[in-house]
Amino acid sequence: MSTSLVVDTHAHHVGAHAIERIREEGAGHRVRLVTQEVAGRPLTRVEVAGRLSGLPLLPRLSDVAARLEWMAEAGVDVQLVAPWMDLAGYELDPDDGLWLARVQNDSAAELRAAHREFLVAAAVPLQHPGYAAAELRRAVTELGHAAVQIGARVNEVGLDDPSLDVFWDAAEELDVPVIVHPAELDVPERSRRLFLHILVGNPSETTFAAAALLLGGVLERRPGLRVLLVHGGGFVPYQIGRLERGFTAAPPQFRAKGTRAPRDLLGQLFFDTVLHDDAALRHLVAFAGAEHVLLGSDYPFPMRTDRPLEALDAARLDGDLRAAVLSAAHLLGAGPLSPRPPSSPSAPPPRGRGARSTG
Template sequence: MKTVDVHAHVIPPALVDAMYAGRAPDGITIADDAGSPWVVHRQGYRYPLLAEFHDVQVRLQTMDAAGIDTAVLSVAPPMFLYWIEAAAAVDAARTVNNAIAAMVARAPDRFTGLATLPLQDPAASVAELRRCVSEHGFRGAEVGPHAEGVPLDDESLRPVLAAAEELSVPLLVHPYYVGATTGPLSDYYLTNLQGNPWQTAVCVSRLIFSGALDALPGLDLVLVHGGGHLPYQIGRLDHGHRVRPEAGGCTHLPSEYLRRFHFDTITHSPAALRFLIDQVGADRVVVGTDMPFDMGAGGLDEQLAGLQLSADELEAIGHRNAERLFRMGDGSGRGLGRAR
């Protein structure tokens, strides 16, 4: 069955070249570690530069092995660069997006692109989103749940959300971190294991309670990692909405907003994925792999193994929902995948 992966990360070749040459944004470099290249951020964060990040042929082979026909490419979240000076961030986003477009052009029948935006400059973010949609044919953007502490629901970022709504392109919300972690999340890799799903749940809770979703009824948001903690604690938000005046800013019960989102399949638990599908409907779930990070998941068959789903539900999750959401097959010729 055809499969579209909406949560697939890259560090495009042009950006890798800049890292090796010492001219990458924010001083990001490549270091040798026991004969293997590692991406090193000046804040201290580092991770292996796997070939799947930037080598198109290797990436396609890995997709084939996982049964992925089309990947919606977004930059690795440590490249958001929300923490650098605004003018530099604007230039960096343009560089990254042009590099993603060049990568998509290498295999336009297998790749579709998402933009990254310099959220510390909302006006520039709107301009960059418009440019990427019009010039590169990108189908949306990847954004963090906050921009260095400025939450996505903040009034300063409302023009970015409004532009996505106007352009009818979704925003994929992805947690990020680049610096050394302190406090209770500093041990056991909890920054990722618990911090990432927590960031998503907080972001979406704020979008609901702030009234942002009421103000932008046409905005589409994609939540990675199965929506983080949100779908599994939505009853608590409903209760808070009923009994706490601070949580009364939304028009409806929080649970009534769940279908405003699409959720990827990365839960690492068939029972959790089954619960998610029951909560939001198979028509709001899309395949994600987080390729090539080690916290990613396998292809459609692996993630849905053991779940009793109808053929229609499988088709919806496998590709139809993503094709609708990202307007694939609308005549542009991009991201249509292969016939199998």
């Protein structure tokens, strides 16, 4: 594979295999499919721990032929597919959450085995960090997954909570990028009006998560950790000065847990291009550096960028910057040259980016 291949680093997938497993076994794990008549047609949602998914189970989440057709039209060669965050399952008991993560990871591994156009980000039951670390290890070393996706928080627990250390340690050891993506958890009705829980809530949640990583010591203690913030990084590129000021000006009881200022840690953060605004994308590239901005689409949801390459071109970046954005997936470690082949469960995971396969 050539490094010139175009990689879409923000897309979601729910495999047909996973849907069937949920249909057949999910009720025993507090996960089930619920079909309702809406405007005279049946729509299926997924109920997790008694909460219905915000959107129906969109056919394009599972339709591989339609996905490949879209990729061809959009000029995308490789797509890094991640789970649908409505199926994060953080509200489930740990054993049930582990079941749901494994079902999704096994299903995504089938997609990867059948179609080399796809890389896979793992799901993990982060409500039990020990289970999450173990499932991440299985997904990477046995299934060949190239990344992991987590929510911006775990119910009311922030990403800097000490209980999550075992997960963060595993992610650094396995040398896989962590995609932070908001999960639709408890959203008040005042936020649902006008689609605000998606339009404003998602970037806000991402900002909370990024601040926790920057100020909470997570990145400082793990210099090898790489984190991709979706939707252009929320408000971080615009409010980094506020985080910097808080690093020195916050009252003692609220002071940052680390010793390095947020700007000093930005090299561990990556951002996607899903911004829907040319000027905002230019600002993001100037803020983060083109090598830390990755092409993304958010396929197949309503807020997706239908033609991510065209959106990148519309920002009118010079040729070197455009090329750097298209190469950034490789620097993150989620490019076509990066995924390691599945290995024996007993084999230790390779350490360092140099250990990655070029197959």
